[in-house]
Amino acid sequence: MSAFGKRHMNPFLEHSPYADDDGQLIGRDPRKISAEVWRGTPGLVGMKAIRAKCIDCAHIPSEVRKCVEMDCPMWPLRMGTEPAGHKIARTGAAASRAACSGGSAPFDLDPKEKPAHEPDFDGERGA
Numbered sequence: 001m002s003a004f005g006k007r008h009m010n011p012f013l014e015h016s017p018y019a020d021d022d023g024q025l026i027g028r029d030p031r032k033i034s035a036e037v038w039r040g041t042p043g044l045v046g047m048k049a050i051r052a053k054c055i056d057c058a059h060i061p062s063e064v065r066k067c068v069e070m071d072c073p074m075w076p077l078r079m080g081t082e083p084a085g086h087k088i089a090r091t092g093a094a095a096s097r098a099a100c101s102g103g104s105a106p107f108d109l110d111p112k113e114k115p116a117h118e119p120d121f122d123g124e125r126g127a
Helices: 046-058 084-101
Strands: 013-015 025-027
Touching: none
Parallel strands: none
Antiparallel strands: 013 025
16 A cells, blocks of 8 residues: 555555556546546546647657657547548548448448457456
């Protein structure tokens, strides 16, 4: 336990339940944090959150534009907006799939498939 004790612990952290972590503090699952805990905390959502993270990563806002980490899923969105070409390519690909399959994009996926934006693994370790 930290020097502050559990009473003063950050409400977004918890002691790890995994033996390998030796009780260290880890971030709580945000899906399980109540509105009471979230109330009053500054938070960014959407493009503003992506832009803020990119600035955090690059350290200087002017360096975000120069980013070469093209494997990063946020790379096309790093300037805080979705580029028109990216959006057209994304929606055009969905429309092409619908035209070829006779379905209506983006709902023409096989029910067993997960869309690319849905993770197969939520980061939790198996027990």
